[in-house]
Amino acid sequence: MKQLENDTFLRALRRQPTDYTPVWLMRQAGRYLPEYRATRATAGSFMDLCRNAAFATEVTLQPLARFPLDAAILFSDILTVPDAMGLGLSFAEGEGPRFARPLRDEHAIKSLYVPDMAALKYVFDAVSEIRHALKGSVPLIGFSGSPFTLACYMVEGAGSDDFRHIKALMYSRPDLLHHLLAINARTVTTYLNTQIENGAQAVMLFDTWGGVLSTAAYREFSLAYMRQIVAGLKREQDGEHVPVVLFTKGGGQWLEDMADTGCDALGLDWTVDGAGARARVGDRVALQGNLDPGVLMGSADQVAAETCRVLDTFGPQPGHVFNLGHGISQYAPYDNVSVLVSTVHAHSRNQRRFAKG
Amino acid sequence: MKQLENDTFLRALRRQPTDYTPVWLMRQAGRYLPEYRATRATAGSFMDLCRNAAFATEVTLQPLARFPLDAAILFSDILTVPDAMGLGLSFAEGEGPRFARPLRDEHAIKSLYVPDMAALKYVFDAVSEIRHALKGSVPLIGFSGSPFTLACYMVEGAGSDDFRHIKALMYSRPDLLHHLLAINARTVTTYLNTQIENGAQAVMLFDTWGGVLSTAAYREFSLAYMRQIVAGLKREQDGEHVPVVLFTKGGGQWLEDMADTGCDALGLDWTVDGAGARARVGDRVALQGNLDPGVLMGSADQVAAETCRVLDTFGPQPGHVFNLGHGISQYAPYDNVSVLVSTVHAHSRNQRRFAKG
Numbered sequence: 001m002k003q004l005e006n007d008t009f010l011r012a013l014r015r016q017p018t019d020y021t022p023v024w025l026m027r028q029a030g031r032y033l034p035e036y037r038a039t040r041a042t043a044g045s046f047m048d049l050c051r052n053a054a055f056a057t058e059v060t061l062q063p064l065a066r067f068p069l070d071a072a073i074l075f076s077d078i079l080t081v082p083d084a085m086g087l088g089l090s091f092a093e094g095e096g097p098r099f100a101r102p103l104r105d106e107h108a109i110k111s112l113y114v115p116d117m118a119a120l121k122y123v124f125d126a127v128s129e130i131r132h133a134l135k136g137s138v139p140l141i142g143f144s145g146s147p148f149t150l151a152c153y154m155v156e157g158a159g160s161d162d163f164r165h166i167k168a169l170m171y172s173r174p175d176l177l178h179h180l181l182a183i184n185a186r187t188v189t190t191y192l193n194t195q196i197e198n199g200a201q202a203v204m205l206f207d208t209w210g211g212v213l214s215t216a217a218y219r220e221f222s223l224a225y226m227r228q229i230v231a232g233l234k235r236e237q238d239g240e241h242v243p244v245v246l247f248t249k250g251g252g253q254w255l256e257d258m259a260d261t262g263c264d265a266l267g268l269d270w271t272v273d274g275a276g277a278r279a280r281v282g283d284r285v286a287l288q289g290n291l292d293p294g295v296l297m298g299s300a301d302q303v304a305a306e307t308c309r310v311l312d313t314f315g316p317q318p319g320h321v322f323n324l325g326h327g328i329s330q331y332a333p334y335d336n337v338s339v340l341v342s343t344v345h346a347h348s349r350n351q352r353r354f355a356k357g
Numbered sequence: 358m359k360q361l362e363n364d365t366f367l368r369a370l371r372r373q374p375t376d377y378t379p380v381w382l383m384r385q386a387g388r389y390l391p392e393y394r395a396t397r398a399t400a401g402s403f404m405d406l407c408r409n410a411a412f413a414t415e416v417t418l419q420p421l422a423r424f425p426l427d428a429a430i431l432f433s434d435i436l437t438v439p440d441a442m443g444l445g446l447s448f449a450e451g452e453g454p455r456f457a458r459p460l461r462d463e464h465a466i467k468s469l470y471v472p473d474m475a476a477l478k479y480v481f482d483a484v485s486e487i488r489h490a491l492k493g494s495v496p497l498i499g500f501s502g503s504p505f506t507l508a509c510y511m512v513e514g515a516g517s518d519d520f521r522h523i524k525a526l527m528y529s530r531p532d533l534l535h536h537l538l539a540i541n542a543r544t545v546t547t548y549l550n551t552q553i554e555n556g557a558q559a560v561m562l563f564d565t566w567g568g569v570l571s572t573a574a575y576r577e578f579s580l581a582y583m584r585q586i587v588a589g590l591k592r593e594q595d596g597e598h599v600p601v602v603l604f605t606k607g608g609g610q611w612l613e614d615m616a617d618t619g620c621d622a623l624g625l626d627w628t629v630d631g632a633g634a635r636a637r638v639g640d641r642v643a644l645q646g647n648l649d650p651g652v653l654m655g656s657a658d659q660v661a662a663e664t665c666r667v668l669d670t671f672g673p674q675p676g677h678v679f680n681l682g683h684g685i686s687q688y689a690p691y692d693n694v695s696v697l698v699s700t701v702h703a704h705s706r707n708q709r710r711f712a713k714g
Contacts (some may be wrong), residue, residue, distance in 0.1 A: 298528020
């Protein structure tokens with residue numbers, strides 16, 4: 001097993017001291033980069049990009065060539081999983097994802113199955129190829145959507161602003177929703193374990209929509225299934241610990257519950273105050289986040305100032321990975337990303353120097 | 358001054374004992390009611406409905422005729438205010454609001470003014486006429502959008518899912534955004550005071566979009582201006598205290614800060630746990646909320662069960678007004694609203710009986 005040249009990200013997730021705060025950005029390979037748009041134009045559709053390991057590797061590495069990021073993340077989409085379950089995923093240009101066969105009745109939900117991982121071979125091939133292409137420079141992060149977040153898309157059939165179909169199901173046939181979530185949890189566990197076997201050195205669970213639930217419903221319909229997954233993951237591969245990061249957008253009220261799942265780290269959205277989060281979860285978990293992605297729409301000096309402000313809320317203690325509080329916008333100027341990354345590295349080194357006095 | 362037949366709502370906002378928990382619903386006059394759709398068809402556009410005091414009165418009273426609700430709320434829209442500032446509001450069918458002249462540069466923002474309240478006379482006429490038509494049955498609630506929420510629409514020019522224009526402004530020219538927010542705060546203060554003078558017996562500030570901000574930005578760009586408004590409101594009219602309710606959707610992490618503004622009550626969205634909220638704010642404020650509006654998409658028995666569950670999180674102590682955690686959906690079956698209202702009244706009477714033991 002080749003040693004990593006830069007293991008700062010993994011060390012921070014283990015809450016070990018690091019010389020500076022590592023940084024990566026959710027959706028760091030994406031439309032804000034002209035080289036991404038060029039590859040995408042060559043590949044065809046968004047899913048053509050995901051399904052081709054060479055293209056997926058190319059776009060995964062693009063942001064690392066531009067910025068000194070401390071981790072790479074598999075280029076893929078959370079909806080590969082329900083697509084493999086036979087729901088018929090497509091992306092209409094400018095419209096977001098859509099499923100041809102959303103789950104709207106008992107028959108559809110009861111017919112659902114844990115898919116053969118062969119249907120997701122293209123993802124695992126991409127993981128292997130990216131890991132190889134990284135040549136031990138920085139760690140590779142694998143990921144999946146959470147069971148509840150996947151269920152939102154599977155039941156709504158597309159994005160939603162009121163989630164009325166899944167809430168109708170939740171509040172009329174909770175048994176059917178639990179059936180669906182249990183299948184999703186088993187699928188995601190296997191999906192992430194196979195990513196780990198193929199080279200993912202950390203994994204992240206994206207619970208994009210858990211925040212649309214009441215506290216009681218979050219615990220019952222989202223958190224319980226993420227806990228199952230955390231318990232079922234391979235936490236060691238090739239002698240190395242594989243950390244798990246849990247991220248619920250809008251989950252700032254539930255950090256204590258999330259920390260109790262046994263995960264290694266919590267992803268924080270940008271509404272959460274870093275110091276408050278640390279006070280609440282103590283040293284049970286590392287924290288990842290949480291600059292407002294909207295800051296990147298501002299001026300370079302404000303990007304630097306806000307980046308320092310966020311770093312200061314977490315302080316120089318071990319156990320922080322810098323990130324945005326949500327995915328980077330396609331409209332973000334990449335020069336601002338450069339400012340962000342260099343500010344994280346420089347200011348966090350200063351924090352440590354100052355802390356040592 | 359005629360005494361109210363049912364002052365349960367006002368008593369609960371003053372944290373005085375009541376025989377049962379009062380209930381009203383955000384957007385209770387609206388599209389889920391067939392009688393609303395009929396009036397709307399007669400009136401013409403949504404703004405035609407708002408601008409005609411007779412129609413506004415008719416739709417305000419419709420839900421009270423159907424359900425034993427404990428308060429009426431003025432039928433209007435938060436965007437009447439920027440419309441009066443000359444931004445040119447329209448509602449394209451099925452598309453939401455749009456401004457012809459969004460604020461996108463320094464000149465536009467510096468040209469903004471506190472409008473003459475004469476431009477909003479139709480709102481105050483509706484308040485007077487509704488108050489008269491209620492004949493002292495239940496109290497009338499006036500309302501406004503918060504300065505930040507209004508600014509979101511004024512800068513974005515429409516609804517948004519990333520708020521990138523206002524965030525670009527916030528993180529490049531915060532001085533201009535503060536200029537805009539200060540004008541909005543002065544306008545909203547006068548707007549609400551004029552509603553109070555015309556008959557509103559309680560007022561509510563809707564901060565629909567404060568929850569898209571970081572903790573630091575929420576305090577600086579939303580809460581600070583709501584605090585100014587609370588300080589500037591007439592809190593007594595005709596010898597009666599006029600309570601102020603503050604509602605930030607997605608504000609569950611900031612309840613202590615909100616309670617410190619001097620308001621009488623906090624509106625809670627459905628993600629907040631009632632017991633946790635009460636423990637955090639103590640007896641400084643009343644609490645209003647917070648059933649997930651999505652529950653109304655479910656079965657009648659689940660509506661009743663979830664309504665009881667939410668009531669139980671608040672307990673039988675004085676100072677709770679039942680509501681949804683956000684506006685009712687146009688798709689909510691009105692039979693479920695009937696179940697909700699009767700369950701609130703029946704279960705909350707039982708809670709008090711049981712508490713007395």
